[in-house]
Amino acid sequence: MRVVVFRHVRHEGLGLIEPVLRRRGFEILCADLYRPGAESPETRDAAGLIFMGGPMSANDPLPYLQREMEIMREAAGRGQPVLGVCLGAQLLAKALGAQVRRNPLPEIGWFPVELTEAGAADSLLSAMNRSETVLQWHNDTFDLPEGAVQLARSERCANQAFRVGPNLYGFQYHLEATPEMIADWCAQDAQCGDARELDTPIDPQHNRERLAYLAGQVFGRWSDSLIPR
Secondary structure: EEEEEOOOHHHHHHHOOHHHHHHHEEEEEEEEOOOOOOOOOOOOOEEEEEOOOOOOOOOOOOHHHHHHHHHHHHHHOOOOOOOEEEEHHHHHHHHOOOOEEEEEEEEEEEEEEEEEEHHHOOOOOHHOOOEEEEEEEEEEEEEOOOOOEEEEEOOOOOEOOOOOEEOOEEEOOOOOOOOEEEHHHOOOHHHHHHHHOOOOOOOOOOOOHHHHHHHHHHHHHHHHHHHOO
């Protein structure tokens, strides 16, 4: 069984998702279409597709983002599971016809998200409490695609998680981030302008154990849904 992972920068990889997939015996194929000369992989036979984050906008006229949204629509058309994280969630929303736009306020750091009634009952997110502190790192937000179910929200950003049908998921927040990843993001030139504007530095170790538990539960349930019964 194979999962294809679309990355957009070197430092935004699978993080805590990777060991979950490995423990279940999945082969992981990383598709870095942002790299010059990279070829689009065959995705039709994949058990699932994951689209990670990145500092670019879903509205940027980048050919590889356009190709990824085509792949998302193709996957949706054949009922193939898709998971979008941060930029990946924004791309999924846009691929399905929704608008991506600037959020009134950035969310960078540790913020609470609240599950909706649908989120509390969702097969993946029911592992979470109704309120959880999670890592956020985004300036953009998205409207919900037609037919989407809102699963989570926050004070600064109305749409934090959604599901379309049984197996298309978008998460604005970062359950997958390890402390090492967070420290790296803070040091990246592409990110440090945002981080410098914060009132207090981001603590990469904050909520470490809880985030690892939630990642294991949420991504474990998503991975289990890919395994044929």
